[in-house]
Amino acid sequence: MEYIDNIPIYLQIKDILYRKIISNEYELGSQLPSVRQLAVQFSANSNTVQKALKEMTEENVIIPQRGKGNYVTEDVSIVSKLKDHIVTEMFDTTYDKLHSLNMNDKEITTSFNNYVKQREQDHE
Template identity: 55%
Template structure:
């Protein structure tokens, strides 16, 4: 996995796992690979991966089971929330950048609706 070295690695790992859960690659109730295996998969330090997992355990997205490893939560509401959080994050990025270029709110909305239409037409 390619990291952006300006952003804490544990956050990037957390983000990577969040996306896997939202996209369904890791389904509710699935067992996560071992910490060491994850470390090898993303090419990071075991401690850093452990820290990312701890954060996710605090958020209850991941549930540790003694002696059996870590599991994705079966609480679909939590996953739904996570999904919304991610959408917010992405929009926040775009919004900030466009506002910085002096686009007005209504312009942004219009452009976005138009953009989705075009992309949707392309994909059909």
């Protein structure tokens, strides 16, 4: 797995796990792979994976069960808020980049709508 140099690896692992939860690859209430399995999957140190899981536990995204492992929360609202947060971060980054090209909000909106229409046509 390739990581971005200027972002801590544990944060990148969290992001990947968030996306797997949001996309329902890891369903609500399902058990996550063990720390060791995740470390192999992410080609990362077990302590790095554990740090990501610790933060996710503090955020109530995953629930540890002693002796059984870590489970995805069953709380739909937590996952919904997580999704909203990630989408907002992505829009913030894109918006800032487009503004740096001297595009105004109307141009950005028009370009995005055209982009979505084109994608829809490409997938038909």
